[in-house]
Amino acid sequence: MSVTIRIPTQLRTLTGGAGEVEVEGASVGEALKALDAAHSGLADRLFDEAGNLRRFVNVFVADEDVRFLDGLATPVSPGQTLSIVPAVAGG
Amino acid sequence: MVDFVTGLRCRECQRPFPAEALHVCDYCFGPLEVAYDYERIAATVSRERIEAGPRSIWRYRDLLPVDDETPVDLGAGFTPLVRADRLAAALGLGELWIKDDTANPTGSFKDRVVSVALTKARQLGFKVAACASTGNLANSVAAHAARAGMESVVLIPHDLEGAKVTMTAVYGGTVIAVEGTYDDVNRLCAELTSERPSWAFVNVNVRTYYAEGSKTLAFEIAEQLGWQAPDHVVVPIGSGSQLTKVAKGFAELGKVGLLPEEPAIRVSGAQAEGCSPVATAFAEGTDAIRPVKPKTIAKSLAIGNPADGWYALEVMRRSGGSCAAVTDDEVVEAIGLLARTEGIFAETAGGVTIATLCKLAASGAIRPDERVVALVTGHGLKTVEALAGAAGCSPTATIAPTLDAFDAALDAAGAPETEEAAR
Numbered sequence: 126m127s128v129t130i131r132i133p134t135q136l137r138t139l140t141g142g143a144g145e146v147e148v149e150g151a152s153v154g155e156a157l158k159a160l161d162a163a164h165s166g167l168a169d170r171l172f173d174e175a176g177n178l179r180r181f182v183n184v185f186v187a188d189e190d191v192r193f194l195d196g197l198a199t200p201v202s203p204g205q206t207l208s209i210v211p212a213v214a215g216g
Numbered sequence: 217m218v219d220f221v222t223g224l225r226c227r228e229c230q231r232p233f234p235a236e237a238l239h240v241c242d243y244c245f246g247p248l249e250v251a252y253d254y255e256r257i258a259a260t261v262s263r264e265r266i267e268a269g270p271r272s273i274w275r276y277r278d279l280l281p282v283d284d285e286t287p288v289d290l291g292a293g294f295t296p297l298v299r300a301d302r303l304a305a306a307l308g309l310g311e312l313w314i315k316d317d318t319a320n321p322t323g324s325f326k327d328r329v330v331s332v333a334l335t336k337a338r339q340l341g342f343k344v345a346a347c348a349s350t351g352n353l354a355n356s357v358a359a360h361a362a363r364a365g366m367e368s369v370v371l372i373p374h375d376l377e378g379a380k381v382t383m384t385a386v387y388g389g390t391v392i393a394v395e396g397t398y399d400d401v402n403r404l405c406a407e408l409t410s411e412r413p414s415w416a417f418v419n420v421n422v423r424t425y426y427a428e429g430s431k432t433l434a435f436e437i438a439e440q441l442g443w444q445a446p447d448h449v450v451v452p453i454g455s456g457s458q459l460t461k462v463a464k465g466f467a468e469l470g471k472v473g474l475l476p477e478e479p480a481i482r483v484s485g486a487q488a489e490g491c492s493p494v495a496t497a498f499a500e501g502t503d504a505i506r507p508v509k510p511k512t513i514a515k516s517l518a519i520g521n522p523a524d525g526w527y528a529l530e531v532m533r534r535s536g537g538s539c540a541a542v543t544d545d546e547v548v549e550a551i552g553l554l555a556r557t558e559g560i561f562a563e564t565a566g567g568v569t570i571a572t573l574c575k576l577a578a579s580g581a582i583r584p585d586e587r588v589v590a591l592v593t594g595h596g597l598k599t600v601e602a603l604a605g606a607a608g609c610s611p612t613a614t615i616a617p618t619l620d621a622f623d624a625a626l627d628a629a630g631a632p633e634t635e636e637a638a639r
Contacts, residue, residue, distance in 0.1 A: 131407065133407070135241075135245065180526065181244070181246050182245050183403070183521070190397075190507055193507065210406045211239075212523040
């Protein structure tokens with residue numbers, strides 16, 4: 126079984142319009158790497174030059190911000206959903 | 217309908233975008249910003265033209281990202297700027313003013329941003345107004361949508377103050393309480409925006425326009441000071457958007473010639489200790505804002521992952537401003553202090569601003585020789601729960617309906633002596 130990654134509108138041009146992509150991977154970093162392997166160009170959008178998540182990119186595992194977890198090293202298990210969400214303001 | 221918008225631009229990588237319902241750069245996810253033709257605005261706008269306009273934010277239409285003969289309008293803006301001498305004396309400050317945004321139609325500054333957002337959303341053809349909200353935005357979106365004859369769908373955290381729930385639901389839209397924090401609601405809405413592209417999420421896909429509404433706070437302050445700038449403004453920080461846009465508003469006044477030059481204004485930020493990711497980063501001298509799980513009575517500022525926090529930090533540092541966080545007890549005390557000295561009843565976010573003002577005045581970060589404006593952005597009736605059990609928030613005495621009981625109660629309370637009391 127694989128991990129489901131939810132893709133925001135802004136990145137769907139790179140996934141052929143798909144809102145969800147299934148990948149293999151044991152951590153957030155691995156899953157995102159696998160996503161880039163399947164849909165070239167995504168890593169460039171998600172990571173800065175140093176290989177960290179870009180400032181305005183949020184990634185959630187089971188609805189928890191990975192910045193509260195172990196970042197890119199956060200483990201993911203088969204069947205889990207990982208969401209990529211642009212940062213938004215509000216109040 | 218003539219606006220002066222030339223398009224949208226990514227604040228991070230500067231890529232240009234058309235003036236549509238876009239809020240995020242699809243390259244780097246940076247927030248988009250409205251770009252204007254300031255030369256054309258300068259050639260059109262004048263103090264006289266503004267002063268002849270409506271007594272609302274729409275008097276500044278030349279500097280807003282949407283123009284419309286009949287905007288979605290409940291009369292937001294042009295709220296009182298109150299000289300606060302008694303509060304200033306209590307804090308050892310000189311010239312202090314309160315921008316009293318409790319006087320807005322739904323009781324908070326959010327009416328400014330929502331009026332702009334829904335006017336633009338209607339022009340873009342949206343029929344449904346939606347938002348993620350800590351309460352004030354919910355109130356305002358539901359009210360303005362009702363006014364415009366639009367449907368509304370408002371998502372709020374499940375533990376909001378009762379008044380804020382009632383003040384949203386009464387307008388007849390759909391209100392969804394989400395089991396989670398504001399940041400959970402916000403994330404859900406960001407995902408919903410991809411799934412429901414025909415809805416205008418005011419603080420998501422039309423946020424680029426929405427956020428511009430906060431500039432009107434700066435425009436009004438300058439106009440109400442007789443077209444002069446203050447030296448120092450104190451602004452609460454939730455997402456950081458308002459603080460950033462207030463600074464932008466003052467800068468634009470210089471850019472289009474409404475002030476003689478771009479004013480040098482120190483901008484200071486206010487947060488509650490229970491949710492102070494920006495104040496923490498400011499104190500640590502870092503750019504890295506670590507998200508937090510909020511725990512504070514100042515729910516309207518309880519945003520643990522502030523999207524515009526970076527820009528707020530940049531503005532405060534560049535302007536020579538400061539930033540502080542205050543405890544919930546200090547917030548409650550500050551609400552009372554503002555009410556007792558100036559007759560203004562603020563919600564908890566206003567308490568955060570005034571408590572921070574106290575703290576920065578005491579530390580010398582705000583000086584007595586400065587002309588200071590503090591932003592009180594929401595009405596106290598929205599958050600009365602926060603004052604439950606607080607000193608001075610219940611009757612002085614409860615008595616039998618007799619003159620003797622009344623006199624005894626006044627004596628016990630140490631109430632002011634009057635001629636009648638000598639009777």
